[in-house]
Each structure stands twice: as C-alpha cells, then as structure tokens.
Amino acid sequence: MADTNTRNDSIKGRNRKYISFERKRTIAGILFLIPTLILCGMFVVWPLITVIKYSFHSWNGLSATMDFVGLDNYKALPSTEGFFDMAKATTIYAFGTTTLIVIIGFIAALALDKKGRYRVNRGFMRALWFFPCLLSGAVVGIIWRIMYTYSNGVINTVLKSMDLTPVNWLETHGVTMIAIIVATVWSQVGMCIIIFMAGLQSIPGELYEAAAIDGANTGQRTRLITIPMMAPSITINVLTTSIMAFKMYELPFTISRGLPGYSTRLLTQRIYFYGFTAMDYGIGSALSVLLIVIITVISLIQLVILRKREDIY
Amino acid sequence: MVKKKAALTILSEVFLLLATAILWIPIYYFFIGAFKTRTDIVNFPLAIKPSMITLDNFVYTFTKMKFFSALKNTGIITVVALVAIVVFASMAGFAIARIDRKLFKFIYSALITLMVIPFIGTVIPLVVQSVEIKTYNTLLGGILIQVGWNLPFAVFLYTGFMRGIPKEMEESAYIDGCSMYRMYAQIFLPLLAPVTATCLIRCGIGIWNDYLVSKSILNDAVTPTLMVTIHSFFGERRTEYGYAFAGIIAASLPIVMTFVSFQKYFIKGLVAGAVKG
Amino acid sequence: MKRVLVSLLALLMIFSLVACAGTPTTPPDATKQPDTPDTPGNDTGGKEPVTIESWIVQTDWLDSWDVMKQRFEDEYSWIEVLNVGTGEVGIDFFTTRLASKDIPEIVQVDNRPLYYTAVDEGWLQDLSGREVAKHIPDAYKEAYTYNGVLFGITQGAAFSVLYLNMDILGQAGWTEPPTNWDEFIQCCKDIQEKTDAAPFTMAGDKTTTNWMPFEIIIANAVGEELGFGVYEEKFKNGSFDFTAWPEITEKLAEMAAYAMPGTASYTEDDVTAIMGDGSAAMCFAGNWTANNIVTAISEVTGSTDSVLAVVPPLNNAGKGQWTSVSPETAFGLSNEDDSEAKVEAREIFFDWVFEPENFAIIQNARGTVPVLTNMSEDLIKLPEPIAANLTNFNNTPYVLMGFNLWTTVFEDSANTGLRDVYSGNKDAATVVQGMTATLSESYVEAGD
Missing domain, CATH: 1.10.3720.10 (MetI-like)
Incomplete structure (x- = not known):
C-alpha cells in the first residue's frame, strides 16, 4: 500500500511540476508575442477596424461630426463615376501582370538554373535579373513615364529611327494598359525568378537522371518532372504576385495617371482619389473594404489549394 | 551529337543574353542619361560620347x-x-x-x-x-x-x-x-x-x-x-x-x-x- | 553567414551615421510640437529661431523662390521659410495636411469646395484687416470671400492665352494670327499639311489648362446669348446643359482632330519644352506661364518678334469674342493654434510677400499682371508679346475659369472625358452628354 501511495504521489508531483512547467512556457510564449501583438494590433488591426467603421459613415475627414449612413456608401459604389471601368482595369492589370510575371519568371528561372560549359556565370546573371526589384515603384514609374513620352520618349525615338510609326503609349485605350503592365512585369519579375530557382534547386537530380535513362527528351522532362515538382512554387508566385498587383499604387499611377479615360484607373487609385482628393472618406473606405475583401478571398482560395498540397506548410 | 548540344547551349545562352540586354535597356538609359543634358537625352537616347558627359545634373x-x-x-x-x-x-x-x-x-x-x-x-x-x-x-x-x-x-x-x-x-x-x-x-x-x-x-x-x-x-x-x-x-x-x-x-x-x-x-x-x- | 549579417547591419548603420554626420542637424522642428512651451525671449523682439512652412511656390516660378527666400531671410534672420508641396498635386497635398491637422503657415487657396470647408472649420484666417487688403480691388476681395471671411489674397488676374510660334505659322502661309474660329481651324489644317509641327497643344495633365479651350468655346457659344455671369450661375446650380448648344460639341470635335498627340498627358513643363523644341505651332496656356513659354519659343525662333500671344480666337466670324479669366490662385494664412513666435513669423512673412518689390519677384518670374494697387509700373516687367496685347486681354468679355465652378468629382470626370476627346479615343458628343449628366448629379450630391 505504502509503496503505491508514494508512487502515486510522485506521479502527481511530476504532473504538477509538468503543468507548472507548461504554464511557464505558455506565459513566456505570450510574453514573446506581446510586442508583435501590440504593434500589429495598433497599426494594422485597429486601422482596419476603423476603415470598416468609416465605410458605414458619411464624413469629409474634417468636421467633428460623422453621420451614420448604414450601407449607403456600398450601395453608391456602382454608380460612382467609372466604377465598372475601374473594376475592369483592375482585373486586367492584376491578371495580366500575374500571368506574364509567372510565365516569364518560370522560363527565365529555367534558363538561369542551367550551369555548365559555354554558359555565362550564373550568379552574375541572377544578379542582373534581380536588379530591377531593388528600385522602388515610384522610381520605376518615373523612368517608364519618361520612356513612354510621345514626343521625345526613348521608345518612340527608337521606333522613328527604325522608320516605324511612333505609338501614343500614354493615350491609347488598351495600349496604355499594356504599357503599365510591361513596366510592372519589368520591375517585379526578379523576385518571382528567385522563388522559382529555389524551387528548382529542391528538385532531386536523380529524377532527371532516371528520366534521361528512360529516354525522355528535354520537353518531356520539363513537362513530366519540372512542372509538377514546381507546383508549390508556382502557387506561391501566383499568390504573391496577384496580391502585389492588387496592392500596386504608385508605379501605374506615376506612369499613366489612370488615363486615358478610366482605362488604367485602378482600385487603389480610386481609394486615394476619394480619400485624399475628394475628401469623401465614406466612399473611400467602402472601396478600401472592397479591396481588402478581394485580396483576402484570392489569398484564401489559393491558401486552400496550397494546404491541399501539404508539402509547403 | 556533342557538337550539336554545344551549339544548342550557345544558342540558348545567346537568347538569354539578349533577353537580359533588353531587360537592362531602361537601366542603361537612365544611367547614361544622368550624365547628359536634356537635348542629348532626347536626341541620342541610347548613345553616350565623352563630349556629352556632364556632372551638372548631379550638382543640381x-x-x-x-x-x-x-x-x-x-x-x-x-x-x-x-x-x-x-x-x-x-x-x-x-x-x-x-x-x-x-x-x-x-x-x-x-x-x-x-x-x-x-x-x-x-x-x-x-x-x-x-x-x-x-x-x-x-x-x-x-x-x-x-x-x-x-x-x-x-x-x-x-x-x-x-x-x-x-x-x-x-x-x-x-x-x-x-x-x-x-x-x-x-x-x-x-x-x-x-x-x-x-x-x-x-x-x-x-x-x-x-x-x-x-x-x-x-x-x-x-x-x-x-x-x-x-x-x-x-x-x-x-x-x-x-x-x-x-x-x-x-x-x-x-x-x-x-x-x-x-x-x-x-x-x-x-x-x-x-x-x- | 553570421559575419555577413553583422557586416550588413554595420554597413546600414554606417550609412545612417555618415548621413547624420554629413548634414548639420536639421533645426529642431518647432513646427511639429505644439505642446512644447515656448522659450522666453519672444517678448524681447522674437529673436528665437523659428521655422515656418510656406506652400506658395508653383513650378512656374520655382527658380525665383531661392532669390525670394534669400531676400526674406536676410531681412528676418531668425525666421526660416521652408518651401513645401511643390511638384505635388496641390489639392492632394492640402487634403493630406488637413487630415493631419497641421497645415503650412502660408497656403495656396482657390475657389473650391475644399477651401470653403477649411474656412468653415476655422483653418484659414480672415485677412480683411491686413495691410495688403487695402491694396486689392474689391472685386478680387469678393472673389475670395466666403461666409464673410476674406480667406485669400489673389496673386493677380489670370487669363487664357493662345501662344503662337509665327515662324511655323509663316511656313504654313500665315503671317497674321487667326482671328476667328474658321481661321483658327484653317490655320491648324495648313500647319498640319505644310509643316512638320503639330497645330496646337496644351497641358492636358493640369485640369485648368485641359479645360481652357473648351470653356472658351462655351463662352463664345453662350456668352452673348445668356449674358455676363449667367453661365457660371447655371453651372454652379447644376442646371447648365452643354448639349443645348450643338455648336459646343461640334467645335470641340473639330478642334480635337488637330491636338498634338500626347496633349492629354502633358504638364505645363512639357508644353514649355515642346514649344521650345518647335514641335507644336500654338499652345493654349494661362498667362501665368507666359515668361516660360515666350522664352522657350524665342529660343527656337531666335527672337521674341516671332512669338505672339493673343486672346484665343475661338469666336464665330463677325460675332464678339469671349474668353475665360479667373482671379489667380490666392495666398491664405493659417489660423492654426501655434506658438507665439510662429504666429508672429507667419504674419511677418505673409505681409512681406505682398510688399510690392517682393511680390514683383513672383510676378516677373511668371509674366503676370498684378492687381496690387500700390505696385508701381516700373516694377512690372511683362513679356513683350503679352504687353503688346494687354488691352485686348483686359477688355474681352469672359466667363470664369473652370476651377472656380466645378466640384472635385465633376472636375475629375469632365477632364477625363476631355482628355479622351483630345487623344481621339472618344467622340465629343458622348463626352459632352456625359458632362451634363455628371454636372446635374454632382449638384444633387453637393446639395444634400
């Protein structure tokens, strides 16, 4: 009897000790989390809640009073000037940049990954391709705006010197959209390449060797090994690039100012217009909420796809 | 076979270098542009000659x-x-x-x-x-x-x-x-x-x-x-x-x-x- | 790897340290700490160094700002004036600063709803008691009075100008400038056919100039019929119908065909450069850029003789000519609760700016006509082509420029449409119809 008692006691004691150890760990963990929680809470979550609150009010940003208007701001959205053009432009821009960046990035990563004789130093090449990523959106916008200028921009000067008709890059519907997409792809493709290269390097070389022994040619190897093995990297790139495209503000705005018409006026530019130019915080905030919802939905869809793959998280 | 492969490699390398060159045109353009006057930037956007070089832009x-x-x-x-x-x-x-x-x-x-x-x-x-x-x-x-x-x-x-x-x-x-x-x-x-x-x-x-x-x-x-x-x-x-x-x-x-x-x-x-x- | 990280961090720190050491520490920004109690010494003449922000510089006289600042700081050594907001979209700049509850001490104001809100909320001072108010004609004071508050002192009278490079017109067979609509269009046609230059351009990026030819078309179409001030009244209550005068749409469509490609995205700087390159024959612009444009054209033609500035000839042959004018952007004074030293400094600076010999710096850099009654003739240096035609500019009947009339939403929408017309993307009829609709809608919204 005595024997068992002591044993029970010791188990209880150990449990108690374990529990207090776990509790200490949890408390320590919470302490570790506090700075992050405070900072994110104050500067991300709180403004987020506020913006949702504003979206149900009519406010000019100055007066002390703020009128509650319920869903009026949201109901007014479709009738705001150029709303559907804006939706179209944002979709085309996001879709266009994402597709181009991922495709070009993938091809470039494949090319940059190969090493061997007759090839230029890879580290150097990677650096060259990554370089535009170092420049800020505002700066890239200025450079491309100057290059696209009709009368004396470099692109038209080159076209004229080759006896081609100059293109009115900044004033032709459709063309201007292409112009801002090209500039965005130029500035963002480097990051995508890096992620792809990381993915490529994690593919075991034996797979290719085995395939080569089985007589698969380069095309087959790319199709049957590289692309399936790269699926997680592709998803990540599509996710990050599309979020980037929806968030992009200063680069397209510096180049085209949203012109011609409403054809390149993106959602972010509308938010800025209503918030800072027209001082209609209600509409501006409702548009912000719309943007947040769009991005969240896209990310959720893609996260679900990612989770299914399981090999990432 | 080996020769053909080498030729292919060189060809793909040339393509890659070409693409890289295109990617770098804007950087080249603004880099040399910083050392030229406006007239030279407009008239000879992609050329640079020692006679064009000026540091005025930086001074300004x-x-x-x-x-x-x-x-x-x-x-x-x-x-x-x-x-x-x-x-x-x-x-x-x-x-x-x-x-x-x-x-x-x-x-x-x-x-x-x-x-x-x-x-x-x-x-x-x-x-x-x-x-x-x-x-x-x-x-x-x-x-x-x-x-x-x-x-x-x-x-x-x-x-x-x-x-x-x-x-x-x-x-x-x-x-x-x-x-x-x-x-x-x-x-x-x-x-x-x-x-x-x-x-x-x-x-x-x-x-x-x-x-x-x-x-x-x-x-x-x-x-x-x-x-x-x-x-x-x-x-x-x-x-x-x-x-x-x-x-x-x-x-x-x-x-x-x-x-x-x-x-x-x-x-x-x-x-x-x-x-x- | 670890070593690299450490050196990376070290490098970044060195960068910032070098930067810190490389510049004298910026003056402690007294501007930004309203709660800092002011040091004594104010009473003994206010020699405590103080920094104020001034948002009056426009890109068209940026070069002269240094001269002005130097002159002021020589006189009042304890006041430093920072130039802010140049190169940004003005209205965006001001709204951000309003939202931050900290506006520059001296600001640019216009007759726009935003500035009325600022007056209502008590951000701008009533200037009627200031010395300069005595030297401003009543009409200009009225223009900047809202709810009984004189919230801005105008820089002068702004009017629309058509600048012509007579060398290019000469190549097209025109030795005299066109005097009415038909001649203007014929002239554009000749330039397009006979020369390499584009017929005309303007700063489409800036709403004021983008709207300018259109409002002059309207003025000539409706001015005689409606009489003075009626169009503005109808515009402001949202009942003006652009489509009621088919002439407006027709003329817009006709002239848009001759606009230089790129017009819709040009800034005033671009236009100056283009006139200086000789790649456009004429340009619509305000008199506020007269000096820059005249200098640019005369550089390419070799003399000011070949530059002309006329009232835009968009009138029908045989009918009276109308144009558009506006009191220019005015300067207002912040009413913000600031330290005593700062309040004193901002008032000193404001009064100083409007002293004739100081204000002449701005006027002469831009080539504008001042309205200060105490300004002596010898201080004013108008560009030759403007001076030659000054009587015409002063005597032509006018409508008010668009920015005095429109709401932000209308401004954005109408100018987006016009840009589309000038760049050939949309036909004039659709755009003009859209304007009428937007105008009545924005009135409903503003009325709410």
Whole structure:
C-alpha cells in the first residue's frame, strides 16, 4: 500500500511540476508575442477596424461630426463615376501582370538554373535579373513615364529611327494598359525568378537522371518532372504576385495617371482619389473594404489549394 | 551529337543574353542619361560620347533636392525598423513554433491573414491615428508603422524556419533545466542567421523603397524621405530628365551598393527564405 | 553567414551615421510640437529661431523662390521659410495636411469646395484687416470671400492665352494670327499639311489648362446669348446643359482632330519644352506661364518678334469674342493654434510677400499682371508679346475659369472625358452628354 501511495504521489508531483512547467512556457510564449501583438494590433488591426467603421459613415475627414449612413456608401459604389471601368482595369492589370510575371519568371528561372560549359556565370546573371526589384515603384514609374513620352520618349525615338510609326503609349485605350503592365512585369519579375530557382534547386537530380535513362527528351522532362515538382512554387508566385498587383499604387499611377479615360484607373487609385482628393472618406473606405475583401478571398482560395498540397506548410 | 548540344547551349545562352540586354535597356538609359543634358537625352537616347558627359545634373540634384536629410531619415527608419522587426519577429516566431497550443495557432493564422491587407486601404485611419498619438510627422511614427506592417511577414518567415529545427535540441536543453528565455537567446538565435538574412533583405528593400507610408505620415519638408523627395522633385522638374535620373541614381545608390557588395549572400538569403516561404 | 549579417547591419548603420554626420542637424522642428512651451525671449523682439512652412511656390516660378527666400531671410534672420508641396498635386497635398491637422503657415487657396470647408472649420484666417487688403480691388476681395471671411489674397488676374510660334505659322502661309474660329481651324489644317509641327497643344495633365479651350468655346457659344455671369450661375446650380448648344460639341470635335498627340498627358513643363523644341505651332496656356513659354519659343525662333500671344480666337466670324479669366490662385494664412513666435513669423512673412518689390519677384518670374494697387509700373516687367496685347486681354468679355465652378468629382470626370476627346479615343458628343449628366448629379450630391 505504502509503496503505491508514494508512487502515486510522485506521479502527481511530476504532473504538477509538468503543468507548472507548461504554464511557464505558455506565459513566456505570450510574453514573446506581446510586442508583435501590440504593434500589429495598433497599426494594422485597429486601422482596419476603423476603415470598416468609416465605410458605414458619411464624413469629409474634417468636421467633428460623422453621420451614420448604414450601407449607403456600398450601395453608391456602382454608380460612382467609372466604377465598372475601374473594376475592369483592375482585373486586367492584376491578371495580366500575374500571368506574364509567372510565365516569364518560370522560363527565365529555367534558363538561369542551367550551369555548365559555354554558359555565362550564373550568379552574375541572377544578379542582373534581380536588379530591377531593388528600385522602388515610384522610381520605376518615373523612368517608364519618361520612356513612354510621345514626343521625345526613348521608345518612340527608337521606333522613328527604325522608320516605324511612333505609338501614343500614354493615350491609347488598351495600349496604355499594356504599357503599365510591361513596366510592372519589368520591375517585379526578379523576385518571382528567385522563388522559382529555389524551387528548382529542391528538385532531386536523380529524377532527371532516371528520366534521361528512360529516354525522355528535354520537353518531356520539363513537362513530366519540372512542372509538377514546381507546383508549390508556382502557387506561391501566383499568390504573391496577384496580391502585389492588387496592392500596386504608385508605379501605374506615376506612369499613366489612370488615363486615358478610366482605362488604367485602378482600385487603389480610386481609394486615394476619394480619400485624399475628394475628401469623401465614406466612399473611400467602402472601396478600401472592397479591396481588402478581394485580396483576402484570392489569398484564401489559393491558401486552400496550397494546404491541399501539404508539402509547403 | 556533342557538337550539336554545344551549339544548342550557345544558342540558348545567346537568347538569354539578349533577353537580359533588353531587360537592362531602361537601366542603361537612365544611367547614361544622368550624365547628359536634356537635348542629348532626347536626341541620342541610347548613345553616350565623352563630349556629352556632364556632372551638372548631379550638382543640381544635390543642391536642390534635400538629399542628405532625406538619406538620413530613410537610413534611420530602415535600420531601426529592421532591428525591431528582427527582434520581435524572431521572438514571436519562436513562441508560435515551439508551443503547441490552440491559442498560438490561432494567433499565427490571424497574423498570416494580416499579410494580405493592402496598406493603401488603411491610410486614412492611420493618418488620423498618428495625429492622435502624436507620432504624425515624426520618424518614430514612420518606424512604428513600418514595423507593424512588416511583422506579419517576418513572423511567417521565422515560424516556418523554426518549425524546421529539430525538437530534440530543445528537449535536451529542457532536461538540463534551461528556461524558455535562455533557450531562445542561446540556442535558437545563433541558428537563425539564414532566415534573418532573408527577412532583412525582403523587409529592407520594402522599407527603403517605401513611398506611401512616408508620403502620408511624414511631412516632406521637415522629415523628407528619399522616395518622396525624388517623386516630388520629378514633379517640379518634369522635363529635365537628367535631374530625375541623377536623383534616381542618388536615391537608389545605397541599396544598390549593398546589393553589389553582398550579391552572393543576398540571393542566397532570398532563396533560403523562398524555400520556406 | 553570421559575419555577413553583422557586416550588413554595420554597413546600414554606417550609412545612417555618415548621413547624420554629413548634414548639420536639421533645426529642431518647432513646427511639429505644439505642446512644447515656448522659450522666453519672444517678448524681447522674437529673436528665437523659428521655422515656418510656406506652400506658395508653383513650378512656374520655382527658380525665383531661392532669390525670394534669400531676400526674406536676410531681412528676418531668425525666421526660416521652408518651401513645401511643390511638384505635388496641390489639392492632394492640402487634403493630406488637413487630415493631419497641421497645415503650412502660408497656403495656396482657390475657389473650391475644399477651401470653403477649411474656412468653415476655422483653418484659414480672415485677412480683411491686413495691410495688403487695402491694396486689392474689391472685386478680387469678393472673389475670395466666403461666409464673410476674406480667406485669400489673389496673386493677380489670370487669363487664357493662345501662344503662337509665327515662324511655323509663316511656313504654313500665315503671317497674321487667326482671328476667328474658321481661321483658327484653317490655320491648324495648313500647319498640319505644310509643316512638320503639330497645330496646337496644351497641358492636358493640369485640369485648368485641359479645360481652357473648351470653356472658351462655351463662352463664345453662350456668352452673348445668356449674358455676363449667367453661365457660371447655371453651372454652379447644376442646371447648365452643354448639349443645348450643338455648336459646343461640334467645335470641340473639330478642334480635337488637330491636338498634338500626347496633349492629354502633358504638364505645363512639357508644353514649355515642346514649344521650345518647335514641335507644336500654338499652345493654349494661362498667362501665368507666359515668361516660360515666350522664352522657350524665342529660343527656337531666335527672337521674341516671332512669338505672339493673343486672346484665343475661338469666336464665330463677325460675332464678339469671349474668353475665360479667373482671379489667380490666392495666398491664405493659417489660423492654426501655434506658438507665439510662429504666429508672429507667419504674419511677418505673409505681409512681406505682398510688399510690392517682393511680390514683383513672383510676378516677373511668371509674366503676370498684378492687381496690387500700390505696385508701381516700373516694377512690372511683362513679356513683350503679352504687353503688346494687354488691352485686348483686359477688355474681352469672359466667363470664369473652370476651377472656380466645378466640384472635385465633376472636375475629375469632365477632364477625363476631355482628355479622351483630345487623344481621339472618344467622340465629343458622348463626352459632352456625359458632362451634363455628371454636372446635374454632382449638384444633387453637393446639395444634400
């Protein structure tokens, strides 16, 4: 009897000790989390809640009073000037940049990954391709705006010197959209390449060797090994690039100012217009909420796809 | 066969080099443009001759653009914010990765969700808020916002990385009676170098190049930052392409220099982060 | 790896340290700490160094700002004036600063709803008691009075101008400038056919100049019929119907065909450069850029003789000519609760700016006509082509320029449409119809 008692006691004691150890760990963990929680809470979550609150009010940003208007701001959205053009432009821009960046990035990563004789130093090449990523959106916008200028921009000067008709890059519907997409792809493709290269390097070389022994040619190897093995990297790139495209503000705005018409006026530019130019915080905030919802939905869809793959998280 | 393969390789290399050259045309264009007068930029956009070279653009830019005070502000914001991000995110990542509790998992998912929030959507309340807490137009205000907005991604990086560190390590440390704090400082921190590099690079580029935060929170006369200064400088002198180019070079030089000198580690760090992220 | 990290960090720190050491520490921004109690010494003449922000510089006289600042700081050594907001979209700049509850001490104001809100909320001072108000004609004071508050002192009278490069017109067979609509269109046609230059351009990026030819078309179409001031009244209550005068749409469509490609995205700087390149023959612009444009054209033609500035000839042959004018952007004074030293400094600076010999710096850099009654003739240096035609500019009946009339939403929408017409993307009829609709809608919204 005595024997068992002591044993029970010791188990209880150990449990108690374990529990207090776990509790200490949890408390320590919470302490570790506090700075992050405070900072994110104050500067991300709180403004987020506020913006949702504003979206149900009519406010000019100055007066002390703020009128509650319920869903009026949201109901007014479709009738705001150029709303559907804006939706179209944002979709085309996001879709266009994402597709181009991922495709070009993938091809470039494949090319940059190969090493061997007759090839230029890879580290150097990677650096060259990554370089535009170092420049800020505002700066890239200025450079491309100057290059696209009709009368004396470099692109038209080159076209004229080759006896081609100059293109009115900044004033032709459709063309201007292409112009801002090209500039965005130029500035963002480097990051995508890096992620792809990381993915490529994690593919075991034996797979290719085995395939080569089985007589698969380069095309087959790319199709049957590289692309399936790269699926997680592709998803990540599509996710990050599309979020980037929806968030992009200063680069397209510096180049085209949203012109011609409403054809390149993106959602972010509308938010800025209503918030800072027209001082209609209600509409501006409702548009912000719309943007947040769009991005969240896209990310959720893609996260679900990612989770299914399981090999990432 | 071998010859054919070599020929193919060279051909693909030529294509790659060609593509790279096209990619670099804009950089080449603005780089040489910074050393030319407007007439030469317009008439001979892609050519440079010794007779064209002038440093006037740089002289003008440095005297007219508040370059040094902007550099100082951007430098301070970047360095302080990065230090804070690394310290806080590694702590948070450590807690999330090592404590197996529902609460922590929930916090983690919440933080991940914050990664996708677009900054521009919350500019308006942030301005109002920073006026209320008296950080409007102070470097501290800029730093706090940068830290807050970069933390979710940094925590994500650190958590992913720490989950990859084998559990046995800490178990043996616990048996030795090691506390959570000591374990973080002595065992984990030294292991974190690769992910810290990724974090510094990714967040560093973003903070250095930031335009929106500085434009809305910092007053461009008293606390100018590089990107806002260069942008309004371009607005003032829109047709003087040379000035804009010189300004761009000056504003990007520090980050480009860092990139060039640490190029190898830079990309390695990015790749390390990419595998996990 | 670790070493690299450490050196990376070290490098970043060195950067910022060098930057800190490399520049004298910026003056402690007294601007931004309203709660800092002011040091004594104010009473003894206010020699405590103080920094104020001034948002009056426009890109068209940026070069002269340095001269002005130097002159002021020589006189008042303890006041430093920072130039802010140049090169940004003005209205965006001001709204951000309003949202931050900290506006520059001296600001630019216009007759726009935003500034009325600022007056209502008590951000701008009533200037009627200031010395300068005595030297401003009543009409200009009225223009900047809202709810009984004189919230801005105008820089002068702005009017629309058509600048012509007579060398290019000469190549097209025109030795005299066109004097009415038919001649103007014929002239455009000749230039397009006979020369390499584009017929005309303007700064489409800036709403004021983008709207300018259109409002002059309207003025000539409706001015005689409606009489003075009626169009503005109808515009402001949202009942003006652009489609009621088919002439407006027709003329817009006709002239848009001759606009230089790129017009819709040009800034005033671009236009100056284009006139200086000789790639356009004529340009619509305000008199506020007279000096820059005249200098640019005369550089390419070799003399000011070949530059002409006329009232835009968009009138029908045989009918009276109308144009558009406006009191120019005015300067207002912040009413913000600031330290005593700062309040004193901002008032000193404001009064100083409007002293004739100081104000002449701005006037002469831009080539505008001042309205200050105490300004002596010898201080004013008008560009030759403007001076030659000054009587015409002063005597032509006018409508008010668009920015005095429109709401932000209308401004954005109408100018977006016009840009589309000038760049050939949309036909004039659709755009003009859209304007009528937007105008009545924005009135409903503003009325709410």
